[in-house]
Amino acid sequence: MxxxxxxxxxxxxxxxxxxxxxxxxxxxxxxxxxxxxxxxxxxxxxxxxxxxxxxxxxxxxxxxxxxxxxxxxxxxxxxxxxxxxxxxxxxxxxxxxxxxxxxxxxxxxxxxxxxxxxxxxxxxxxxxxxxxxxxxxxxxxxxxxxxxxxxxxxxxxxxxxxxxxxxxxxxxxxxxxxxxxxxxxxALDITQAKARYEAALEALRKLAAKGLTIELVSGSPDAMYVSTPEMVPDFKLLSDAGLDIVKPKVDAQGYFESLSWENADKYEADVILFDSRTQALGLEEMKKKPTFAKLPAVAKGQVYPMWVETPYSYQKWADLLEGLVADLGKASKLP
Missing domain, CATH: 3.40.50.1980 (Nitrogenase molybdenum iron protein domain)
Structure with missing residues (x-):
């Protein structure tokens, strides 16, 4: 390949x-x-x-x-x-x-x-x-x-x-x-972290019943990237937990779809999870893109960070999932 x-x-x-x-x-x-x-x-x-x-x-x-x-x-x-x-x-x-x-x-x-x-x-x-x-x-x-x-x-x-x-x-x-x-x-620190992780994952599964449609995006100055939930462990976990993740038309590599900012409204979503790493465009910068700023999820404030490439340990993923559960718990279906 x-x-x-x-x-x-x-x-x-x-x-x-x-x-x-x-x-x-x-x-x-x-x-x-x-x-x-x-x-x-x-x-x-x-x-x-x-x-x-x-x-x-x-x-x-x-x-x-x-x-x-x-x-x-x-x-x-x-x-x-x-x-x-x-x-x-x-x-x-x-x-x-x-x-x-x-x-x-x-x-x-x-x-x-x-x-x-x-x-x-x-x-x-x-x-x-x-x-x-x-x-x-x-x-x-x-x-x-x-x-x-x-x-x-x-x-x-x-x-x-x-x-x-x-x-x-x-x-x-x-x-x-x-x-x-x-x-x-x-070891106690590992078993405790695993218990936190499993509890947060179960809470995430229960949130799937809300029926929220979630879009996974990352921004660069020239494009917005919409990720598929099928390939990367971070996002596959969300899909496997039962959350309804937008499935974009991916490119030949199979990981994401690249959209111009003018086409940032291609998909409808109740919630947007954005790549919060330092190399990605920040939320305030993305909001300066008119089409993105007009998205219903953005207007409603249902845009939340997700740290992509979180280290694969129970400690770090317990932290991530607990934060994600709190954010999605606040969100609601949009008309």
Whole structure:
């Protein structure tokens, strides 16, 4: 499957906003000492990733490098990578939400923007495993095409597939990997977060009875992107919970439909959930587009943020779903 750079970036969001974070990667210095995982010890490690690749190692990896989404998921399960790549630091120096609860002062940053990966620094870290999510089966997210062959030779790599799964399924996949890396899934903070997540998901299912039609959008200066609920875990979860999500006429990549702002009224919706990441157009900017501003959901104030690419952990998704339940609980069907 051939995917353009722009198309792949859009796929990550399930929407069509190209990444525009400031380049702040590779700023951490020497390799930190590998953290002690919960119960890894010197046990052998066997794992088959979603590419069908089997990893057999004589001992459980401790020196783990991960794309920020994977790093954030593993971190909340108790597995602490030593380095990350992908958006982890905002232009003001603060932590990017995509890196979740990872303490960016305690990990090495190998790159902060698309196509940025410090290979020499990576080699110097002496990694034992690299972990990344995937939107396409054999493509590790944020591993540059130009250096992937070199990166693959340094240490084993594990890919976790996102496309076609919902968030619950992806969280479980990261939990399984974390357990193999020594995490204790029965730890109190994890079980409490899972209980919150499941309660919020059940509340979301009950809200489906309201019959709200929901449109998933992301804005750029020149276009509004309407996402399908079928491909990306964030949105598939909403559809699987029974919510009525607008199904746009997607492009060849299958993730979204690109509309000019003049055609922002193509679909009718009671509620609009918008991509609230820093690289997407903000709500106030979108409201400056006349056709968007006149949409019934916008006029009624039934436009709510949704952080796309929320890390796949029970902690982060409990937060997201609780906020979403509160917002949708306020909304009503429009005439």
């Amino acid at each position: 051939s995917v353009s750079r722009r198309g792949l970036l859009a796929a990550a969001a399930g929407l069509g906003a190209a990444l525009a974070l400031a380049a702040c990667g590779g700023e951490s210095a020497s390799a930190p000492a590998a953290p002690a995982q919960a119960s890894a010890a010197a046990a052998p490690f066997t794992y088959t990733d979603d590419r069908g690749r089997k990893i057999d190692l004589p001992k459980t990896p401790a020196r783990i490098v991960a794309q920020v989404g994977s790093a954030a998921a593993l971190w909340d399960f108790g597995v602490k990578p030593i380095a990350v790549f992908g958006p982890h630091k905002l232009s003001n120096g603060e932590r990017d939400p995509q890196v979740g609860n990872v303490d960016i002062t305690k990990v090495t940053g190998l790159g902060n923007v698309w196509d940025e990966f410090n290979v020499e620094q990576y080699i110097g870290l002496q990694p034992e495993l690299l972990v990344s999510s995937m939107y396409l089966k054999d493509t590790l997210w944020y591993v540059p095409e130009k250096s992937k062959d070199t990166i693959e030779k340094v240490a084993p790599t594990a890919g976790v597939m996102l496309t076609g799964r919902n968030a619950t399924e992806v969280i479980a996949k990261y939990g399984d990997l974390a357990a193999k890396l020594g995490a204790d899934l029965a």
